[in-house]
Amino acid sequence: xxxxxxxxxxxxxxxxxxxxxxxxxxxxxxxxxxxxxxxxxxxxxxxxxxxxxxxxxxxxxxxxxxxxxxxxxxxxxxxxxxxxxxxxxxxxxxxxxxxxxxxxxxxxxxxxxxxxxxxxxxxxxxxxxxxxxxxxxxxxxxxxxxxxxxxxxxxxxxxxxxxxxxxxxxxxxxxxxxxxxxxxxxxxxxxxxxxxxxxxxxxxxxxxxxxxxxxxxxxxxxxxxxxxxxxxxxxxxxxxxxxxxxxxxxxxxxxxxxxxxxxxxxxxxxxxxxxxxxxxxxxxxxxxxxxxxxxxxxxxxxxxxxxxxxxxxxxxxxxxxxxxxxxxxxxxxxxxxxxxxxxxxxxxxxxx
Amino acid sequence: xxxxxxxxxxxxxxxxxxxxxxxxxxxxxxxxxxxxxxxxxxxxxxxxxxxxxxxxxxxxxxxxxxxxxxxxxxxxxxxxxxxxxxxxxxxxxxxxxxxxxxxxxxxxxxxxxxxxxxxxxxxxxxxxxxxxxxxxxxxxxxxxxxxxxxxxxxxxxxxxxxxxxxxxxxxxxxxxxxxxxxxxxxxxxxxxxxxxxxxxxxxxxxxxxxxxxxxxxxxxxxxxxxxxxxxxxxxxxxxxxxxxxxxxxxxxxxxxxxxxxxxxxxxxxxxxxxxx
Numbered sequence: 007x008x009x010x011x012x013x014x015x016x017x018x019x020x021x022x023x024x025x026x027x028x029x030x031x032x033x034x035x036x037x038x039x040x041x042x043x044x045x046x047x048x049x050x051x052x053x054x055x056x057x058x059x060x061x062x063x064x065x066x067x068x069x070x071x072x073x074x075x076x077x078x079x080x081x082x083x084x085x086x087x088x089x090x091x092x093x094x095x096x097x098x099x100x101x102x103x104x105x106x107x108x109x110x111x112x113x114x115x116x117x118x119x120x121x122x123x124x125x126x127x128x129x130x131x132x133x134x135x136x137x138x139x140x141x142x143x144x145x146x147x148x149x150x151x152x153x154x155x156x157x158x159x160x161x162x163x164x165x166x167x168x169x170x171x172x173x174x175x176x177x178x179x180x181x182x183x184x185x186x187x188x189x190x191x192x193x194x195x196x197x198x199x200x201x202x203x204x205x206x207x208x209x210x211x212x213x214x215x216x217x218x219x220x221x222x223x224x225x226x227x228x229x230x231x232x233x234x235x236x237x238x239x240x241x242x243x244x245x246x247x248x249x250x251x252x253x254x255x256x257x258x259x260x261x262x263x264x265x266x267x268x269x270x271x272x273x274x275x276x277x278x279x280x281x282x283x284x285x286x287x288x289x290x291x292x293x294x295x296x297x298x299x300x301x302x303x304x305x306x307x308x309x310x311x312x313x314x315x316x317x318x319x320x321x322x323x324x325x326x327x328x329x330x331x332x333x334x335x336x337x338x339x340x341x342x343x344x345x346x347x348x349x350x351x352x353x354x355x356x357x358x
Numbered sequence: 359x360x361x362x363x364x365x366x367x368x369x370x371x372x373x374x375x376x377x378x379x380x381x382x383x384x385x386x387x388x389x390x391x392x393x394x395x396x397x398x399x400x401x402x403x404x405x406x407x408x409x410x411x412x413x414x415x416x417x418x419x420x421x422x423x424x425x426x427x428x429x430x431x432x433x434x435x436x437x438x439x440x441x442x443x444x445x446x447x448x449x450x451x452x453x454x455x456x457x458x459x460x461x462x463x464x465x466x467x468x469x470x471x472x473x474x475x476x477x478x479x480x481x482x483x484x485x486x487x488x489x490x491x492x493x494x495x496x497x498x499x500x501x502x503x504x505x506x507x508x509x510x511x512x513x514x515x516x517x518x519x520x521x522x523x524x525x526x527x528x529x530x531x532x533x534x535x536x537x538x539x540x541x542x543x544x545x546x547x548x549x550x551x552x553x554x555x556x557x558x559x560x561x562x563x564x565x566x567x568x569x570x571x572x573x574x575x576x577x578x579x580x581x582x583x584x585x586x587x588x589x590x591x592x593x594x595x596x597x598x599x600x601x602x603x604x605x606x607x608x609x610x611x612x613x614x615x616x617x618x619x620x621x622x623x624x625x626x627x628x629x630x631x632x633x634x
Contacts, residue, residue, distance in 0.1 A: 063527050090533035102528035106546045116532035163532070 007201055008074035008170050010037040010060065015069035017055055017227075029055045031227040033069070037220075040201040042194065044218035046208060048250070052227040053207045054175055060205065061096055061173050062089040073170060095164035096173040099180060101156045103148040103163075110135075110144040113162045120167070134166040137196060154185045161193070165200060172197070174206045178213065190216060211251050215239065223247050245283055245354040254316065254327050256285045256352070263301070263322040270300055271348045283354045288329035290350035293317060293336065299343025305336055319344070384609075391602035411603035422577035423604055426585035429574075431611060433495055433581060434563035437502035441559045442552060444503065445510035450540045453518040454526055464515060471508035475568050486573050493579035501569050506559035513558070517551035518544065553622035557615060564612055582608045 017030040029052045037043045045053040058064040060071060062079070065086055071079040078087040089096075095116075103112050113134055117127045135141045138158040148156055157177060164172055177193075178186045194217055197204050208214055214221050215235045223230040223238065223246075231243035242248035248256050259267070264284045268274045274282065296302055303321035310316070317328040317336070321344065328344070336342060394406035415421045452460045482501060491497040521544060529539045545552065567583045574580040580588075586604045589597055616623070 058527075061527075061531060063530060089531045094531060096528070096531045098524045098528060100522060100524050102522065102524040104525065104529075104543055106543075115529075115534075119533040119538065163528075 007039045007203060009039040010171060010203065011072040012036070012060070013070040015056070015059060015071070016067045017052070017059060017064070018067045029227050033229055035222055035229070035232065037203060037205060039203050041219040042197050042204045042206065042217055044206045044208060044214040044221045045224060046211060046214040046221050047224035049209055051224040053224050056224070057173055057175055057205060057207050061094050062087060062092050093167070093170040094173055095167055095169035096175065097160045097164050097177045099176040101160040103156055103159055105148050108144065109140065109146055109148070109159050112148065112159055113166050116163065116167050130166050134162040137165070138162045153181050154189065157181060157189060161196070165196070165202070168200070170203070172202045172204045174204065176208055179208070179210070193217065212253060215251070223250065242352065245285070245357065248285055248352055248354065252287055254288050254329060256287050257326050259284045259286065260322070260324045263324045266301060266322055271351070273348045273351055273353065281356050283356050285352045285354070286346060286350055288316070288327045290346050291326065291328040292345040293328055293330060294343045294345045296341045296343050299345040301344050303342055303344050305338055305340045305342060307338055308336060387602045387605055390598055391606050393599065411599040412607070415600050415604045416607070421589065421600065421604070422585060423607065425577040426580055426582040427608060427611070429495070429579060430564055430581040430608070433498045433502065434560045436495070437499045437506060437563045438556050438560035440499070441503045441506035441510045442555045445507060445514045445555060446540065446545060446548070446552070448511055449514035449518045450544060452515060454523065455536070464511060467508045467511060479568060479572050482569070483572055492573060493575045495579065497573040497579065498570060498581065502563040502566060505566070506562050509562070510555045510559050513551055513555045514548070517548050521547060550622045553619045557619055557623055560615070561612060
């Protein structure tokens with residue numbers, strides 16, 4: 007169990023098509039020992055590049071990486087340790103199992119390379135297979151396995167060495183929805199049991215929210231916010247984070263509506279209307295009878311995708327989505343009132 | 359319906375034409391090798407079946423058929439193995455490692471392979487003589503590796519570039535060195551490409567004529583195409599019967615090799631089109 011410190015990492019490269027590309031523009035992160043750390047961001051934000059740099063598959067252009075006290079990569083000191091020297095393990099989106107080897111040989115591969123003696127190797131492989139419940143498929147080849155089983159084998163190959171650091175690159179995105187949820191909780195319990203320092207890359211915010219002890223949101227090679235899932239959800243640092251986190255997504259209110267609400271709630275204080283963007287999460291909106299809320303709205307559509315009900319409303323020519331766990335007796339085209347407090351509104355500076 | 363039948367007929371005719379076109383020389387070769395009167399240039403052909411031609415070339419010491427065949431097999435197998443080996447090493451580094459010129463190298467190699475052999479044979483002769491390799495296996499093996507390498511490299515390149523680089527990354531993470539990755543992961547997965555590269559370079563070396571003619575002097579080093587071409591008749595006439603019989607015999611080892619590896623070769627040659 008070690009902690010990882012990442013100091014001002016930059017990565018630039020050149021391509022024929024795009025010219026100079028700045029994939030990472032100065033990333034600072036501290037990953038606490040034994041914790042589950044999630045790198046979250048849309049595709050192309052640099053999260054996989056960052057993961058490869060931490061793993062030692064790619065070189066950084068600038069910056070430093072510490073594993074515990076040990077400097078493993080530095081542009082100034084020209085230090086670059088190989089993945090082997092860093093003792094990291096990684097699970098890939100495509101699983102990257104060796105197709106010509108059996109499950110047993112796949113899991114044993116890193117140990118064989120490390121020249122572990124045969125008895126110890128066998129013991130270790132069985133230990134990993136036991137944790138992942140794949141003892142019955144040890145003689146199969148990857149081609150014969152289902153997606154979920156391949157996932158387990160890839161995970162087995164990663165944990166069998168009991169590495170310093172476990173890196174997971176969108177490992178669940180090729181699984182079907184149901185399996186993804188079960189694997190998610192299993193992944194979490196394995197990580198807790200082994201107390202492995204883990205970095206998990208994903209573009210799926212629900213995955214990030216349910217797995218991470220800490221989440222770092224990335225966009226265009228810049229860290230937007232670092233925090234626990236609750237912090238990120240309740241106090242998003244900027245509009246991008248607020249929009250990216252949460253399902254269904256946050257409502258953005260138009261100027262008209264903001265002015266109208268400000269007359270009652272006075273949340274703008276000294277800020278001027280033109281310089282802010284105001285949002286509210288769908289589940290913070292309560293639907294009440296007409297004239298009993300802060301504003302009136304009309305129900306355009308409602309549906310219940312199992313459990314929660316979603317309402318598609320219009321207020322002040324503003325389309326608003328509300329989410330409620332109670333099934334309310336409302337029909338389409340009903341006029342209703344919307345109720346929420348000043349604290350439910352999220353206020354951001356308008357970006358240019 | 360009518361249209362379909364016409365298309366089918368045309369296809370069948372096309373296949374028959376191609377088959378006849380390709381196979382006729384071989385059938386003619388066999389026909390002459392079995393003919394007692396092998397003067398096939400004369401307008402009236404009479405066919406009298408005989409195995410004498412085969413018997414003569416196989417048993418008579420003056421033909422050295424088995425020496426030539428042995429030389430050919432040693433030279434072509436050795437050069438094919440080495441060319442395939444070097445091609446895998448270079449294809450791996452070109453597809454996986456970042457170094458300047460990695461896009462230019464395969465193109466240059468392709469360009470060099472367009473040089474007519476006759477242009478370098480004079481210099482090559484001088485070089486091989488200086489090395490003291492004339493009439494030895496080495497005199498042919500090294501030039502053949504060079505000749506086979508462009509083709510070998512391009513087959514291996516197209517195959518390697520299809521294998522996911524995530525496998526390399528995974529193996530790097532697992533602690534393997536680049537050479538370990540090549541030998542433990544990439545090559546076992548590239549068997550079809552290895553076989554087809556091996557067979558194609560082997561056939562190329564097996565059939566090569568010009569270098570073999572220039573760089574060997576007698577049956578200690580001479581390969582079978584040159585050996586057969588230099589068969590002499592009693593009074594300087596061309597002994598067609600012996601030539602054809604020896605040619606038929608010379609084709610057999612290559613046919614056996616192709617039959618053995620056929621499954622892999624087809625897989626290797628078509629792998630580029632349909633992902634396996």
